[in-house]
Amino acid sequence: xxxxxxIEHFEQAPMYVAVLTFLxxxxxxxxxxxxxxxRAWGLEKRNVATEREQQKDFVPLYQxxxxxxxxxxxxxxxxxxxxxxxxxxxxxxxxMERVTDDYNWTFRFxxxxxxNVINMGSYNYLGFAETDVNALKTVTIELxxxxxxxxxxxQEMGTLDKHVELEKLVAxxxxxxxxxxxxxxxxxxxxxxPALVGKGCLILSDELNHTSLVLGARLSGATIRIFKHNNMxxxxxxxxxxxxxxxxxxxxxxxxxxxxxxxxxSMEGSIVRLPEIVSLKKKYKAYLYLDEAHSIGAVGATGRGxxxxxxxxxxxxxxxxxxxxxSFGAAGGYxxxxxxxxxxxxxxxxSAVYATSMCPPVxxxxxxxxKCLMGQDGTTQGxxxxxxxxxxxxxxxxRLHEMGFIIYGNDDSPVVPLLLYMPGKIGAxxxxxxxxxxxxxxxxxxxxxxxxxxxxxCVSAAHTREMLDTVLNALDELxxxxxxxxxxxxxxxxxxxxxxxxxxxxx
Amino acid sequence: MDIKSMKYYLYWLYCxxxxxxxxxxxxPWEKLLFYSFNITMLVMVLYIAYIFVPVHITMAFQFxxxxxxxxxxxxxxxxx
Numbered sequence: 170x171x172x173x174x175x176i177e178h179f180e181q182a183p184m185y186v187a188v189l190t191f192l193x194x195x196x197x198x199x200x201x202x203x204x205x206x207x208r209a210w211g212l213e214k215r216n217v218a219t220e221r222e223q224q225k226d227f228v229p230l231y232q233x234x235x236x237x238x239x240x241x242x243x244x245x246x247x248x249x250x251x252x253x254x255x256x257x258x259x260x261x262x263x264x265m266e267r268v269t270d271d272y273n274w275t276f277r278f279x280x281x282x283x284x285n286v287i288n289m290g291s292y293n294y295l296g297f298a299e300t301d302v303n304a305l306k307t308v309t310i311e312l313x314x315x316x317x318x319x320x321x322x323x324q325e326m327g328t329l330d331k332h333v334e335l336e337k338l339v340a341x342x343x344x345x346x347x348x349x350x351x352x353x354x355x356x357x358x359x360x361x362x363p364a365l366v367g368k369g370c371l372i373l374s375d376e377l378n379h380t381s382l383v384l385g386a387r388l389s390g391a392t393i394r395i396f397k398h399n400n401m402x403x404x405x406x407x408x409x410x411x412x413x414x415x416x417x418x419x420x421x422x423x424x425x426x427x428x429x430x431x432x433x434x435s436m437e438g439s440i441v442r443l444p445e446i447v448s449l450k451k452k453y454k455a456y457l458y459l460d461e462a463h464s465i466g467a468v469g470a471t472g473r474g475x476x477x478x479x480x481x482x483x484x485x486x487x488x489x490x491x492x493x494x495x496s497f498g499a500a501g502g503y504x505x506x507x508x509x510x511x512x513x514x515x516x517x518x519x520s521a522v523y524a525t526s527m528c529p530p531v532x533x534x535x536x537x538x539x540k541c542l543m544g545q546d547g548t549t550q551g552x553x554x555x556x557x558x559x560x561x562x563x564x565x566x567x568r569l570h571e572m573g574f575i576i577y578g579n580d581d582s583p584v585v586p587l588l589l590y591m592p593g594k595i596g597a598x599x600x601x602x603x604x605x606x607x608x609x610x611x612x613x614x615x616x617x618x619x620x621x622x623x624x625x626x627c628v629s630a631a632h633t634r635e636m637l638d639t640v641l642n643a644l645d646e647l648x649x650x651x652x653x654x655x656x657x658x659x660x661x662x663x664x665x666x667x668x669x670x671x672x673x674x675x676x
Numbered sequence: 677m678d679i680k681s682m683k684y685y686l687y688w689l690y691c692x693x694x695x696x697x698x699x700x701x702x703x704p705w706e707k708l709l710f711y712s713f714n715i716t717m718l719v720m721v722l723y724i725a726y727i728f729v730p731v732h733i734t735m736a737f738q739f740x741x742x743x744x745x746x747x748x749x750x751x752x753x754x755x756x
Contacts (some may be wrong), residue, residue: 200706245701274704576685593695616741652692 170444202240211450218272246596247273260631289626290610294467295554296631297498315529327526348505352527355381356493357502360520374429401445408453426455432464432475438578447485458488466496472555489673497538560628571656585626605643
């Protein structure tokens, strides 16, 4: 079933790490209660949102755990998020420096910029976020021809010849009959799933699906059942129960059963088990909706996504969805599949009727990126980028494993989550990496389970070997200082680099 | 040179303590409160250990002797 080996790691940390994480959260919670007490009794100035005096007798607004967490734990390390950048998010970027005088309640800009910070957080997988004048020549021509605004929706007057050209190109790139593009990637999911399913249908969605898929599923009004992450036994059990027992009270057959999965899950770095899902779908006659937001352009031998990575044909997947935000350096999303499906969506999708269509310079950027990937602009640059991304990914992951960090995910995915676990280390890690001129994204509670906070690296084809080595050396030092190397399976502390150079000479 | 690496090791241990118990994130007055609480508890535990542990050990020693032999009094008597 699988043509190449499928290796995924989800190593569990030793028990003492979990105990210490809970201890850290316990201390944080106690101090949170202390600060809330002081604020309620007027011993400390209130910077948070509180109810007015007249509203105190009504149902409390800010007492749930999420607000408590935001006030007391998130505020203390808030300076690691929402950092404004002032250049293109390529492999290196410039940050605006900001300081806080009152422990992260307010920020002020000093006016300086921190230059050439290595970017390990942007979804710039193929490096198309660039400002090179030669590369953007066609985009500037289109900008001068069409301007920037569309001022209409797709169904009224917002369909340009650029959109038709782009849709044909996307269909050709993916190897399907037809495609439709939308202005915003999140809106593609949340506005089109309600058009495809309704009441009386069943949605089987993965545990760790993105918010856009969850929102689209809830808006549709269908019944939603959740299966464990990437677990085919759980999915098969749900499918069998759905077919045997039918709808909840009437026991009639379901009108449609649709399975929602993603190509690469952005918080775990895991790749979907597509061959098994397709065989399950064919056996039980369900439909498959594949969200390739992170995997289009990033995996596969020529960058055509997860379908090509597993060597399957695009006819096996009913609805192929993806976004142009990540690998193509633009904005927007697409849905591709059979011509009947796309014609249906052109008339029935909320996005087509109400949302503004994609603006022409952005469409041209996607066209030039796709032509570069397919090799139609006369160079092999696209293929080189995909190969460079694969090399960078494998190198980065191998070095991190050897150093002894706990990394989640598949060996071929360019999203690399490094587990940090303790809340104190989240802030320390991000701040120290910025001091070494490396920008990382750390993720904590609402987006991940509370004990598994992580730092997420996004490897890009535009990163050179020197940049990756700088980052890896910084991670090595920081891992020793913060004691982050929890893995029990590390091979050696200093890998032999000469082996890698020998491979380079053979090329 | 060992003193320097020893001092660095102690500093590193202190950093680990700060990170694990989230005192890295606290404002200075909170840190003062937290450390004074911790040090008070530690001093109390050590003081109680200093006073009571020798007494408990001698009592346990006597209990085990009683269990395994009952030779409190000198029962070796010379029959002659």
